[in-house]
Amino acid sequence: MNRPNSVAVGTIVWLGSEVMFFAGLFAIYFTLRSTSPELWLFEADKHNFTFALINTLILVSSSVTCQFGVFAAERLQARSTGWKPSEWGMVEWFFLTYALGAIFVTGQVFEYATLVSEGISLSSNAYGSAFYITTGFHGIHVTAGLIAFLLVIGRGFAVKNFGHKEATSAIVVSYYWHFVDVVWIGLFLVIYVLK
Amino acid sequence: MKTNARLLWVLTVFFAFITVVYVVWSLLDTSHGRVEWAGTFMLGLTTVLMAFVAFYLGRVHAAQGGELPEDRLDGNIDDGDPEMGFFSPWSWWPIFLAASAALLFLGLAVGIWICFIGLGLGLIALTGWVYEYYRGLFAR
Numbered sequence: 001m002n003r004p005n006s007v008a009v010g011t012i013v014w015l016g017s018e019v020m021f022f023a024g025l026f027a028i029y030f031t032l033r034s035t036s037p038e039l040w041l042f043e044a045d046k047h048n049f050t051f052a053l054i055n056t057l058i059l060v061s062s063s064v065t066c067q068f069g070v071f072a073a074e075r076l077q078a079r080s081t082g083w084k085p086s087e088w089g090m091v092e093w094f095f096l097t098y099a100l101g102a103i104f105v106t107g108q109v110f111e112y113a114t115l116v117s118e119g120i121s122l123s124s125n126a127y128g129s130a131f132y133i134t135t136g137f138h139g140i141h142v143t144a145g146l147i148a149f150l151l152v153i154g155r156g157f158a159v160k161n162f163g164h165k166e167a168t169s170a171i172v173v174s175y176y177w178h179f180v181d182v183v184w185i186g187l188f189l190v191i192y193v194l195k
Numbered sequence: 196m197k198t199n200a201r202l203l204w205v206l207t208v209f210f211a212f213i214t215v216v217y218v219v220w221s222l223l224d225t226s227h228g229r230v231e232w233a234g235t236f237m238l239g240l241t242t243v244l245m246a247f248v249a250f251y252l253g254r255v256h257a258a259q260g261g262e263l264p265e266d267r268l269d270g271n272i273d274d275g276d277p278e279m280g281f282f283s284p285w286s287w288w289p290i291f292l293a294a295s296a297a298l299l300f301l302g303l304a305v306g307i308w309i310c311f312i313g314l315g316l317g318l319i320a321l322t323g324w325v326y327e328y329y330r331g332l333f334a335r
Contacts, residue, residue: 001259001260001261001263002258002259002260003259003263003276003278003279004196004255004258004259004263005280006279006280007280008255009251009252009255012247012248012251013248015247016244016247016248019240019243019244019247020237020240020241020244022240023236023237023239023240023241024237026236026240027232027233027234027236027237028233030232030233030235030236031232031233033232034229034230034232147318147321151321151322151325151326154325154326155325155326155329158326158329158330158334159329159335160335161335165281
């Protein structure tokens with residue numbers, strides 16, 4: 001019989017509280033939208049949809065590479081045994097995931113800079129507040145996830161024998177990463193598609 | 196574990212029902228007449244919260260292959276697994292991390308320059324905490 005992993009169950013319960021945190025942010029967004037619909041008509045068209053879509057696809061693909069890293073961690077394989085992706089260990093997959101996540105954050109920064117140059121800022125109007133607070137808190141979560149990936153990769157380097165404890169930290173970071181990814185899909189649909 | 200998951204599924208159904216009631220009521224109310232988004236989102240995602248944890252606990256229960264001794268009426272203390280996992284006996288790192296978080300928020304309140312000190316100390320504290328059992332006597 002397998003005793004449930006308390007780290008994994010604890011992470012899921014904590015992610016439940018994160019659901020409620022983002023529920024608050026979505027509520028802010030929709031409340032502001034219902035109180036000032038004319039702002040939305042005017043401001044929401046300033047987004048570059050293609051750019052945001054590509055950035056979204058990069059984040060979604062980082063979830064896939066993250067999951068391959070988890071498969072490697074479940075094989076207790078920290079490092080690669082060859083150059084082929086099928087021989088990669090957790091470290092290589094997580095470095096790739098890190099790179100994709102970092103591209104996403106860079107794209108966000110670029111998008112913010114473009115929008116500020118077009119006059120949408122955190123304090124410009126209700127649309128600016130709603131947009132920057134929702135996507136900004138999400139961006140902070142992605143950045144925290146990137147730091148978590150570095151810490152897990154460091155653990156992979158720190159041990160001689162990669163064990164179940166290290167695999168557990170890789171798995172719970174992947175839970176977090178998938179969660180942040182799903183939240184972004186929600187934000188993307190609401191902000192860029194639904195408007 | 197099975198009971199935990201079932202209780203959360205009951206709550207999922209309850210919150211799903213309440214969400215529908217909330218939407219219908221705000222539409223029927225003549226003084227309001229439209230969907231109230233803040234409450235709808237909070238109730239809707241509370242439903243998601245319950246379903247999320249319930250689903251995961253269900254998966255955990257299916258993977259453990261039987262009932263744990265603590266879930267059985269005829270279970271005894273010594274039926275349990277002696278290996279409960281790893282728990283740090285004591286550590287200074289969490290209090291260090293809490294102090295850097297306090298500096299971070301102090302910085303937001305009185306002057307942004309303190310935030311940078313808080314962030315730097317926070318990264319040190321976080322790294323120290325994560326690697327506490329990976330270095331020195333505990334290196335393996």
